[in-house]
Amino acid sequence: MEIKVLRCGMLSTIQDLGRPGLRAAGVPVGGAMDAFALRVANLLVGNDEDAAGLEMTRVGAELEFGEDTVVAVTGATAGGPEPWRPHFLKAGTRIGWGQFTAGCRAYLAVAGGFDVPVVLDGRGTYLRAGWGGWHGRPLRRGDVLTVTPPDRTLTAGNWHIDPRILPAYATNPILRVLAGAQAGEFSPQWTQSEFEVHPHSDRMGVRLQGAPLARAVTTELDSTAVAPGTLQVPPDGQPIVLGADAQTIGGYPQLAHVISVDLPLLAQLRPADRVRFSEVTLAEAHRLYRAREHALALLREGLAQKRR
Amino acid sequence: MGDTGLKIEFGSGAESASISEALAMAESLAGDPPPGLVEVVPAFGTVTLYYDPVKVSDFDAWLARIEQRARKPGKHSRKNVREVVIPVCYAPEHAPDLDRVAAQAGLAPGKVAELHGRADYHVAAVGFTPGFPYLTGLPKKLHTPRRATPRLAVPAGSVGIGGPFAGIYPLASPGGWNLIGRTPLDLFRANDAAPALLRVGDRVKFRAISPEEFAAWK
Numbered sequence: 001m002e003i004k005v006l007r008c009g010m011l012s013t014i015q016d017l018g019r020p021g022l023r024a025a026g027v028p029v030g031g032a033m034d035a036f037a038l039r040v041a042n043l044l045v046g047n048d049e050d051a052a053g054l055e056m057t058r059v060g061a062e063l064e065f066g067e068d069t070v071v072a073v074t075g076a077t078a079g080g081p082e083p084w085r086p087h088f089l090k091a092g093t094r095i096g097w098g099q100f101t102a103g104c105r106a107y108l109a110v111a112g113g114f115d116v117p118v119v120l121d122g123r124g125t126y127l128r129a130g131w132g133g134w135h136g137r138p139l140r141r142g143d144v145l146t147v148t149p150p151d152r153t154l155t156a157g158n159w160h161i162d163p164r165i166l167p168a169y170a171t172n173p174i175l176r177v178l179a180g181a182q183a184g185e186f187s188p189q190w191t192q193s194e195f196e197v198h199p200h201s202d203r204m205g206v207r208l209q210g211a212p213l214a215r216a217v218t219t220e221l222d223s224t225a226v227a228p229g230t231l232q233v234p235p236d237g238q239p240i241v242l243g244a245d246a247q248t249i250g251g252y253p254q255l256a257h258v259i260s261v262d263l264p265l266l267a268q269l270r271p272a273d274r275v276r277f278s279e280v281t282l283a284e285a286h287r288l289y290r291a292r293e294h295a296l297a298l299l300r301e302g303l304a305q306k307r308r
Numbered sequence: 309m310g311d312t313g314l315k316i317e318f319g320s321g322a323e324s325a326s327i328s329e330a331l332a333m334a335e336s337l338a339g340d341p342p343p344g345l346v347e348v349v350p351a352f353g354t355v356t357l358y359y360d361p362v363k364v365s366d367f368d369a370w371l372a373r374i375e376q377r378a379r380k381p382g383k384h385s386r387k388n389v390r391e392v393v394i395p396v397c398y399a400p401e402h403a404p405d406l407d408r409v410a411a412q413a414g415l416a417p418g419k420v421a422e423l424h425g426r427a428d429y430h431v432a433a434v435g436f437t438p439g440f441p442y443l444t445g446l447p448k449k450l451h452t453p454r455r456a457t458p459r460l461a462v463p464a465g466s467v468g469i470g471g472p473f474a475g476i477y478p479l480a481s482p483g484g485w486n487l488i489g490r491t492p493l494d495l496f497r498a499n500d501a502a503p504a505l506l507r508v509g510d511r512v513k514f515r516a517i518s519p520e521e522f523a524a525w526k
Contacts, residue, residue, distance in 0.1 A: 129498070222354070223351055224351045225315060282311060
């Protein structure tokens, strides 16, 4: 099936769940910033969770669907079809999204998944190097995307996602963190402060502004591993929380790491949103991680039953 | 390191002892991976393991076993050390910062190229951009602080000096290192199964080539 791009939105890229396994070669994991939202969108249309979908940023695209299909939209509140449920579309249907009213990134999954070449074990777009996804770039008006034919009959039942399994999306969230390797070089009071999201935030990192975080020592650090969620503090004291396209190693002090289950909240932050942090234990972070995977496994199983 | 990573430090700085311990640990983990291991990233004297918390049911026991292995990482096996020779053209058109580095070192530009080209290097880390090697072994005389204002676009293949390290830009990207030459080799090929030419632990030598050789390479 073909999908015609009538309007491209602000920054719309093909993303999957990234390309882990190549970080030793310096290749960022990449993939959807809000991986939870993409996984659920894919499950709702009958895809594998890691199928390629469309990540739209702040202003959505307008698309024309060439054949009958099933789609789902998740993540940011974007207008358009009701989110977090599947929709059956007749051939020729056009869907457009305007400016998002809450959140930063919305995900569109189409039954079968977007058909783009696999580069380095992944289908996601890595903008900085210009590879993966749709010719290594964001969509433009006039592009004609293709979708892999789904391997099952199209069904869009009348069901919703139980909102209790969704992350606690909010414009002013509290992100839970684990202490980083250099946490002892900063005042523990930093979690009392509020930070504002800077406009120069992107898929590599969410830049925050607030009372500068002062480091007690000035020793230079070797570059060591960093990951999505790592909160690093450059010399100006304004923290950056790394995103999906984070470089694989970095030399700034690592004050903290946002826990995995809260990365969707990070992905949905927009400029001028305000954010606070609170520290949790590693055991708690692991418990939450396993609970999320359990909830997704139940969802996967439940949807498979309905399709039988 | 967060709830899916574990960073093990064997020492700091560009000490070769800690780097080779980190390499030995990375090798040991690759040869006999603990349950739930996703991937391993060595960098300088550290090794970071990424793991899947769902597959690590008893984290404390898992951690204890890895800590035990880290206390005796063994020896980094020599047979895994590859030697890679990188052709470099040090001609002015490919070396916009050669004069700056020379002035800083109090040497003639030709002497800088000679010293840089004669040294033995090791890849201590790969990152910053895909395939970018951080090379230890740069002669002390050539240590040069990064440029105060980074360039917005450094051409792919540029050979640079950043503080105590030598490096090579695999892709066109912004960058603050002093550029003293350029290689015609591709350091990163997105379509190859092993996309990065260099990996941590490799030995690197440079070989000076003329602008004509550079131009004829591709």
